Amino acid sequence: TTNLIYTVPFVVYGIFRYLFLLHRGTGGNDTARDMLRDPHLLITGLLWLMVTIGVIAWPV
Incomplete structure (x- = not known):
């Protein structure tokens, strides 16, 4: 979808x-650990x- x-x-x-x-x-050093411990990356994800x-799910 283009959306x-x-x-x-x-x-x-x-x-x-x-x-x-x-x-x-x-x-x-460990990308997965960095992504799971940084609150900014967690919220963004x-x-x-x-x-x-x-x-x-709801295309317009």
Whole structure:
């Protein structure tokens, strides 16, 4: 669906947040651990999932 474009801001924010953790030096050794322990990445992932399911389940 073309409405998946609305999920792009979540993906972009998640990528830049992970890059921020890499450059700050607190992340990068274990990607899965970083994603599960950083509250920003957790919230972004959950929001992305909710919007994606919403866009797919209720197309306009």
